Amino acid sequence: DLSRCNGCKACVVSCGxxxxxxxxxxxxxxxxxSAEIGNKQYAFNLPIMCNxxxxPSCVSVCPxxxxxxxEEDGIVVVDSTLCIGCNYCIQACPYSGVRFTNSTTGTVDKCNFCIQRTS
Incomplete structure (x- = not known):
């Protein structure tokens, strides 16, 4: 709910x-x-995660x-045992900032909607 986001980034911290x-x-x-609208300055907070x-273009470019x-829920995931770290999916994603190369595994990492909590 974007109207409730106050920019505290607690979601980012808890995800980590x-x-x-x-x-x-x-x-x-x-x-x-921020943006100026009608001589007034407004601040905006926009949470960004995998949509x-x-x-998904990331799926079609993965070699x-x-x-x-x-199939069961439409969540796009990365199987780190198959990922070779080519980063094609990072480049293909239109939502920059939601994928990265995990420095521990050397593979691509992204939001998986905490499927470990629902599976």
């Missing part, structure tokens, strides 16, 4: 804790910006099939 990522590696981000696209869309 849940998934054990390093402090500078994020599966989600909150972009903070689990209907037809090993490591990035795929789960």
């Amino acid at each position: 804790i849940e998934n054990g990522t390093k402090p500078d590696e994020h599966r989600t981000q909150v972009i903070q910006t 689990n696209c209907e037809d 090993t099939g490591a990035t795929f869309k789960r």
Whole structure:
């Protein structure tokens, strides 16, 4: 709910804790910006994460099939055992900042909607 986002980035911190990522590696981000509208300055907070696209370009460019869309719920995930770290999916994603190369595994990492909590 964008109207409730105050830019505190607690979602970013809790995601990192849940998934054990390093402090500078994020599966989600909150972009903070401002704009002048009618001589008034407004601040905006925009949480960014994987949108689990209907037809994800990241899936079609993956040469090993490591990035795929789960049929049961439509979540796009990366199987780190198949990922070769080519970063094609990072380049193909239209939502910059939601994928990164995990410095521990050397493979691509992204938001998986905490499927470990729902599976």
